[in-house]
Amino acid sequence: MADLPNKFSRFLQELKRRKTDRVLVMYAATAFVILQLADILQGGLSLPEWIMTLIIIIIAIGFPIAAIFSWFFDITPDGIEKTRRLNGKRRDKLEVQLKKWKGTTMISFIVIIALIIFNIVRGNVQSFEIERAEKSIAVLPFQNLTPNEILPFKTETITAIITSGLYETKVLDVCSKWQVLEYYRKDIPVAEIAKKLNVFFIITGELFNIKDQVLLNIDLMKFSKNKVKTLWTNRYSFDPGGDIADLTDIPLDIIKELRIALSAEEKNRVGKRPTVNTAAFLNYSEGNTYQDDAFNGYLYLSMGDSLFQDLSVPKSFDRALFFYDKAIKADSTFALAYAKRSLTRSWGYQAGHFTAADNLEKCRSDIEHALRYDKDLTEARIAYGFYYYYFMADYTKALEYFKEISLKEPENRENNFYMAVVLRAMGEWEQSQVLINKVIKHNIRNALFLTNIGLSYNMLHQYDSAIYFHEKAILNMPRWSAPYQNKAESIILRDGNTIEAEVIIDTAVSRTTGGFFEYLRIIFDLFNSQYKEALLKAEKADPSDFPDEGSRYLIYAEIYDNLKNHEMALEYYKSALEYFNECLKDLPDNPGILSAIGVSAAGLNDRKMAMEAGQKAISFTKNNGIDKSDRERDLAQIYVMLGEYAKGISLLDELLKKPSSLSIKLLQIEPVWKPLQEMPEFRKLISEYSGK
Numbered sequence: 080m081a082d083l084p085n086k087f088s089r090f091l092q093e094l095k096r097r098k099t100d101r102v103l104v105m106y107a108a109t110a111f112v113i114l115q116l117a118d119i120l121q122g123g124l125s126l127p128e129w130i131m132t133l134i135i136i137i138i139a140i141g142f143p144i145a146a147i148f149s150w151f152f153d154i155t156p157d158g159i160e161k162t163r164r165l166n167g168k169r170r171d172k173l174e175v176q177l178k179k180w181k182g183t184t185m186i187s188f189i190v191i192i193a194l195i196i197f198n199i200v201r202g203n204v205q206s207f208e209i210e211r212a213e214k215s216i217a218v219l220p221f222q223n224l225t226p227n228e229i230l231p232f233k234t235e236t237i238t239a240i241i242t243s244g245l246y247e248t249k250v251l252d253v254c255s256k257w258q259v260l261e262y263y264r265k266d267i268p269v270a271e272i273a274k275k276l277n278v279f280f281i282i283t284g285e286l287f288n289i290k291d292q293v294l295l296n297i298d299l300m301k302f303s304k305n306k307v308k309t310l311w312t313n314r315y316s317f318d319p320g321g322d323i324a325d326l327t328d329i330p331l332d333i334i335k336e337l338r339i340a341l342s343a344e345e346k347n348r349v350g351k352r353p354t355v356n357t358a359a360f361l362n363y364s365e366g367n368t369y370q371d372d373a374f375n376g377y378l379y380l381s382m383g384d385s386l387f388q389d390l391s392v393p394k395s396f397d398r399a400l401f402f403y404d405k406a407i408k409a410d411s412t413f414a415l416a417y418a419k420r421s422l423t424r425s426w427g428y429q430a431g432h433f434t435a436a437d438n439l440e441k442c443r444s445d446i447e448h449a450l451r452y453d454k455d456l457t458e459a460r461i462a463y464g465f466y467y468y469y470f471m472a473d474y475t476k477a478l479e480y481f482k483e484i485s486l487k488e489p490e491n492r493e494n495n496f497y498m499a500v501v502l503r504a505m506g507e508w509e510q511s512q513v514l515i516n517k518v519i520k521h522n523i524r525n526a527l528f529l530t531n532i533g534l535s536y537n538m539l540h541q542y543d544s545a546i547y548f549h550e551k552a553i554l555n556m557p558r559w560s561a562p563y564q565n566k567a568e569s570i571i572l573r574d575g576n577t578i579e580a581e582v583i584i585d586t587a588v589s590r591t592t593g594g595f596f597e598y599l600r601i602i603f604d605l606f607n608s609q610y611k612e613a614l615l616k617a618e619k620a621d622p623s624d625f626p627d628e629g630s631r632y633l634i635y636a637e638i639y640d641n642l643k644n645h646e647m648a649l650e651y652y653k654s655a656l657e658y659f660n661e662c663l664k665d666l667p668d669n670p671g672i673l674s675a676i677g678v679s680a681a682g683l684n685d686r687k688m689a690m691e692a693g694q695k696a697i698s699f700t701k702n703n704g705i706d707k708s709d710r711e712r713d714l715a716q717i718y719v720m721l722g723e724y725a726k727g728i729s730l731l732d733e734l735l736k737k738p739s740s741l742s743i744k745l746l747q748i749e750p751v752w753k754p755l756q757e758m759p760e761f762r763k764l765i766s767e768y769s770g771k
Contacts, residue, residue: 110138113134113138214250214251214252214279214280214337214339215251215252215254215277215278215279215280215524216245216251216252216253216254216278216279216280216281216282216337217253217254217258217259217272217273217276217278217280217281217282218238218241218242218245218253218254218259218282219238219259219262219269219272219281219282219283219284220234220235220238220259220262221234221237221238221283221284221285221286221295222284222285222286223286224285224286224287224288225286225287225288225293226288229288229291229293229319230286230288230293230319231319231320232319232361232364232365233365233368234286235256235368236361236364236365236367236368237284237286237295237326238256238284239256239364239367239368239371240326240327240329240330240364241282241326241329241330241333242255242256243367244327244329244330244331244349245330245333245334245349247330247349248334248339248341248349249490249491249492249521250339250341251334251337251339252278252521252523252524253524254276254278254524255524255525256371258276258524258526258555258556259272259276269281269283269300269302269307270302270305270306270307273300273302273307274302274305275557276555277554277555278302279301279302279303280299280300280301280302280310280337281299281300281301281302281307282297282298282299282300282333283297283298283300284296284297284298291318291319291320292316292317292318293316293317293318293319294314294315294316295314295315295316295317295326296312296313296314297312297313297314297315297329297333298311298312299311299312299333299336299337310336311333311336313332315328315329323357323360323361327349327351327352330349331346331349334349353413353414353415353416354406354410354413354415354416356409356410356413358405358406358409358410359406359407359409359410359413359416360406362402362403362405362406362409363402363403363406363413363415363416363419365402366398366399366400366401366402366403366405366406366416366419366420366423367399367419369395369396369398369399369402370395370396370399370403370419370422370423370426372395372399373395373396373398373399373423373426373427373430396423396426396427396430396432396433399419399420399423400420400423400424400427403416403419403420403423404420407420412452413452414448414449414450414451414452414453414456414459415449415453415456415458417445417446417448417449417452417459418445418446418449418456418458418459418461418462419458419462420445421442421443421445421446421449421459421462421466422458422461422462422465424438424441424442424445425442425462425465425466425468425469425470426465426469428442428469428470429469435470438470439470442462442466442470443466445462446459446462446463446466449462457484457487457488457491457494460480460481460483460484461480461481461484461493461494461497463477463480464477464478464480464481464484464497464501465477465497467480468501472701472702474501474504474505474702474703475505475702477501478498478501478502478505481494481497481498481501482498485498489517490517490521492518492521492523495514495517495518496514496515496518496528496531498511498514499511499512499514499515499518499535500531502514503535503538503704503705504702504703504704504705504706505702505703505704506704506707506738507704508535508538508539508704508738511535512535512539515532515535518532519532524555525555526552526553526555526556526559526562527552529548529549529551529552529555529562530548530549530552530561530562530565532548533545533546533547533548533549533552533562533565533566533569534565536548537565537568537569537572537740538705538708538738538739538740539738540572540738540742542569542570542572542573542742543573545565545569546566546569546570546573549562549563549565549566549569550562550566552565553566557590557591558590558591558592559591559593560587560591560592560593560594560596561594563583563584563586563587563590563591563594564584564587564594564595564596564599566583567580567583567584567599568580570583571606571744571745571748572740572742572744572745573742573744574744575606575744575745575747575748577603577606577607577748580599580603581600581603584596584599584600595624595625595626596624597616597620597621597624598620598624598625598626598630598634600616601613601616601617601620601634601638602634604616605637605638605641605749605750606748606749606750607748608641608750610638610641610642611642613638614635614638614639614642617631617634617635617638627658628658629655629658629659629662629675629679632651632652632654632655632658632679633651633652633655633675633678633679633682635647635648635651636648636649636651636652636655636679636682637750637751639651640682641750648682649682649683652679652682652683653679653683655675655678655679655682656676656679656680656683659672659675659676659679660676663676668699669699670696670697670699670700670706670710671696671706671709671710673692673693673695673696673699673710674692674693674696674709674710674713674714675713676688676692677689677690677691677692677693677696677713677714677717678693678713678716678717678720680692681693681716681717681720681721682720684721686721689717689720689721690717690721693710693713693714693717694714696710696713696714697710697711697714704738705738708734708737708738708739708740708741709739709740711730711733711734711739712730712734712739712740712741714730715727715730715731715734716751718730719751719752719754719755720751722754724754724755724758725760727755728755728758728760728761728764731746731764732764735764735768743765743768743769746764746765747765
């Protein structure tokens with residue numbers, strides 16, 4: 080055993096004599112440099128992930144080959160020669176040098192190995208952190224320090240370019256503008272915003288000018304343990320009157336810093352310039368911000384919230400068209416601008432801002448132009464889907480176009496959601512839920528999508544799931560009132576618990592600025608047979624606390640009916656009928672208005688008018704399954720108000736069998752069904768469905 084150190088020493092001497100030690104040290108150092116350069120170039124040149132793996136394999140294979148080659152051969156001025164044998168004098172000299180060489184070599188190896196390990200561990204830790212965070216990110220409003228005349232477009236245009244670019248990865252969980260809306264023009268610490276938004280990464284920016292050049296500072300921050308840390312900072316400059324298209328590189332730079340590998344298709348989507356014309360691109364980007372304000376603002380407002388009133392939704396529709404017009408004027412072959420202009424027309428028509436007479440043909444023409452210049456454009460097919468869904472009410476045709484996109488882009492979240500909504504309207508609940516599950520898989524943060532998914536579960540009588548998604552919508556957008564109202568409704572439908580529903584409403588009142596909360600409190604009093612309290616609340620309420628004037632008249636009529644003051648009830652039913660008949664002049668095919676006329680007429684005991692209006696309302700729902708079930712529920716109410724109890728119970732039975740906004744608990748507490756309470760058929764109905 081004592082001879083082993085001597086053998087090892089001689090082995091080390093031989094390594095040095097044959098210069099194998101130098102080769103190995105140089106090889107390791109060179110390999111380290113190559114790995115560092117490859118890591119840098121991979122992001123800069125957008126190289127695929129497998130490049131790094133290939134380089135590591137080549138380096139690993141080359142190591143033993145270099146060691147063996149250096150052992151047997153030397154490189155001399157005369158060329159490559161076989162290593163000569165060692166004589167006695169040289170052996171003694173090498174032994175003296177060995178001690179010095181050992182320390183130096185070992186330190187070199189330790190440093191090199193430590194650097195390699197550090198690099199690998201650092202990359203793994205960063206990748207782990209990103210994975211753990213589910214790649215959640217928010218682009219906060221940028222601070223604009225430039226004069227108005229320097230920046231001739233909205234600051235939100237730049238944040239929209241970055242947000243949409245990041246969203247195109249289909250990997251990052253990107254907060255929408257609507258989630259960060261409450262942080263506009265507010266001095267709130269970034270850490271607090273990140274915590275409220277429940278995101279791991281935050282993008283902030285600041286614009287300022289030097290002469291005619293605008294400088295944009297971008298910061299990528301990481302939120303962890305209630306603290307924010309800046310990971311990356313970069314500065315971009317552009318001429319606001321010239322080419323700002325380079326701003327489309329910002330999302331790619333951020334993605335690179337987040338170490339996210341993109342497919343070739345994703346890279347193309349993220350960094351693609353939709354037009355080479357700078358003026359067209361600028362106006363198109365500006366149009367997008369107004370379109371987003373208009374469409375989303377309309378959707379949120381239509382669900383009873385005043386938080387977004389300052390967006391001036393109708394004006395935003397007009398401004399969106401104005402900027403798309405300018406973009407198309409600058410580039411008449413701009414396919415995407417045509418598609419977006421078409422979508423603005425469809426959405427504006429659905430919002431009641433545009434008329435079919437002025438926009439129907441223009442909408443279709445825009446789509447045809449878009450497809451002429453880009454036959455594979457996804458947005459053009461989405462535009463066709465909405466054209467048929469909103470303008471033509473042809474759900475089958477709308478679904479065809481959304482399905483075309485689905486075949487090409489099966490993980491397109493928006494398209495899957497649109498398809499689910501169309502299928503839901505058609506009554507194809509099973510197919511709709513399959514697509515809803517695909518949307519859910521992406522851990523979406525869009526509060527509008529989330530609470531709509533909750534409404535689907537409501538209709539399916541799966542109230543626990545409905546409450547879960549309404550709560551997620553509240554978490555992602557706590558200042559929007561609709562999810563609170565929807566959650567309260569789910570609580571009522573599930574177990575009739577008005578106390579718990581009141582707590583939800585109280586929370587909403589303290590957090591939000593919109594919603595018809597006083598109206599709901601009056602309804603809860605009716606459910607609890609507290610009719611005097613309901614009347615007192617109705618008298619104190621402002622007309623704006625009700626969905627419309629007709630709803631206010633009907634709630635008064637119901638209160639007075641239950642207080643046995645039928646004379647006052649008749650007066651309010653008469654006022655409601657007059658109001659809804661006026662509404663019908665402008666919207667003669669509206670099923671909701673027809674149903675309201677039917678209920679008002681039933682309160683006045685006008686049997687013919689009530690039944691005709693109720694049945695016509697159902698026929699006017701066309702293919703819309705949700706609207707149809709709601710109108711069938713109204714007709715059941717009309718039957719009960721007119722004393723047609725058997726017809727009413729039969730219709731209620733049908734509604735409980737299928738997706739609808741009716742539940743057993745609601746039937747037990749809603750005053751309109753009181754006349755049925757003692758009937759054997761109704762009790763049988765309650766008993767049968769209570770066990771399901």
